[in-house]
Amino acid sequence: MDKTIHILMVEDDRQIADFVSRGLREEGYKVDIAMDGIEGLRLGRKAIHDIMILDIMLPGMDGLKILECLRSEKINAPVLILSAKRSVSDRITGLQAGGDDYLVKPFAFAELLARVKSILRRVGGGQEPIRLEVSDLAIDLLGRRASRGEEPIDLQAQEFRLLEYLARNSGRVVTRTQILQNVWGYNFNPATNVVEVHICRLREKIERPGKPQLIRTVRGAGYILAENP
């Protein structure tokens, strides 16, 4: 990163603002926080931010209004909208108002970080990675193929999605619930051990005897795909 990315976060919930800004700073970003709409608009008008994270429900002025004002003043920094509203029409309203992405509260920090990175890549002209690598495991995102060393791995669509999700978050523990939501979509809270069984299958396909184990179980929490134990 040649230049520190500067983020403006407009969020009136102190807890959320705290954990997000802490997380973003730890990732190396510079973060300004506004706790209400008017302050948010004032900071946004400085036009010094590379990306803005806007809550919709704010005291003083709502997020969509701020977005409207900034866009009319030709401040075109990308915007990630945060909202407690879950409905499809709210998402559409947010995106139509000029938001670049929409994230529903409550969210996992990893999710927010991924969205921020993705938006920055998009506006920076950068490309989504087409290849993920963890140790000698290679995942070709375009060809939807995976291989370990020279050996191709035959994966079903769902197994590939599971592996992709783990690889995108490599080095980080992902919880069982996160896996369910991101790989199987929607809010699916199964009574059966869907995740365990699929991880088990995936392990059978990608782990090789004598080679370091890539997928490790974090007892009572989730899984991690990582090179080093």
Added chain:
Amino acid sequence: MRYLHSLAFRLTLLYAGIFALCFAAVFGIFYFMMETDLNRWVDEELREGVKDIRRAYEISGIEGVRRILDREASVEEGRFLGRIVDGDGAVMYETEGALKDIPLSLELANAASSGVEKNESIWMEGDRIRTIYTPLENGIFVQIGLPPSEHEIWMQDFSRDLLKVGLIAVIISVGVGVLLARRSLLPVREMARMSSGISALSLGKRMPVSGQSAELDQLAVSFNSMMERIDTLVKGIREVTENLAHDLRTPIAGIRGLAEITLNGNRTSDEYKLTLYQIMERMDCLLSVCNSVLDESEADAGALALNWETVSITELCSGIIQTFEPVAADAGQKLSSSISSGLMIKGDRGRLFQVLANLVDNAVKYTPAGGTILLYADRSTSGNEVVMIVADTGAGIPEKDLPHIFERYYRGEKIRCGSGTGLGLPLVQGIVKAHGGQVMVRSEVGKGSMFLVVVPVDEEHVSCELSSASQTDDDPQTHFEFAETHS
């Protein structure tokens, strides 16, 4: 002025008003008819007099007329008017008596001078005097007048009495109106009093159905059934809230305990990390439970927002098979499928996945090792719907539970991550209904259960022929599939 808006007051007013109006009309008609009759009688009498006068005039001129008038006046003891008027309107002669004060009508006098006979009624001291103007010759005319006859006096007294009686009757009718209105509105007031006494604490109260008034009984019955529904809803809300709070306590206490134990004693940083990961997973799960509750509540209110698109049910089903085939295999079950190709509908892909995933997930959970689970999808016979069936050879659902399985939290299961939340089936039903479809279930204890989901191909076909796919036992398709499941 509050009483102006009272129904009882207005009813009374209306009642008395209508009564008075009717009485006035009857009295008016009666009076008019009576007056006409009386005039006719008096006029006949007057005409007799006129004949005598004419005859006397022919025989002995004005003098003869005067004699006739005098004779009549003496016969009637002064209660007679005889007046001879010349062409200029000057009185030539008039009889003595009480009726002398009767004025001469100029209009009638003119008419009589020009030879036209005229009649008139005049009110004098409460009596009605009937007079006639009859022409003689050269503009001379005779006016004779008769006081009311005995009949007429009696009739006038009678109508005066009738008017008095009528007034009294109107006053009585106001009183009766007040009584009637109060009496008929008494149960309404009673209802109002009772219903205002109903609060959240006394939702069990009901209106008495007296059996005396069909309309009010109907009101009471519909009020009671409304109370019944409110009662059920409030109880349901209370129960759900209590269950939720109660069920959330356990996992939250668990999380707290986990943190507490980790903090007890010195741990390595990896141990702290593990605890934090575990807390994260449990929190994620609680969040997803909250989302389920919200989803289910939206679906229950019919407010579930769907992301409409064209969905391939064939692909959706193969995704379900991919997801659950290993799970079923792990549990020692067989997951077989029969899915027609090219099944396309309009709907929300994610939500429909949720429907099938929930049903298959349940089937896997409740089917013992060695059992079979079948996923079937095809067009309905009419082609307007897609029929999806999830059948298992599991434990089955007891008959008494069957009507309730789509109710919220019916199973009374604790909210625990990884074992379903008791929210699955109501949400399934909510999603299917939002698609304009229907979920049906058939189950036999010890043999298995079958869930049938019928969803219209697109919105145009919503509610079309849904009954054709209802749970009649003679539906050959479902019957066949059900039988096959157990073979």
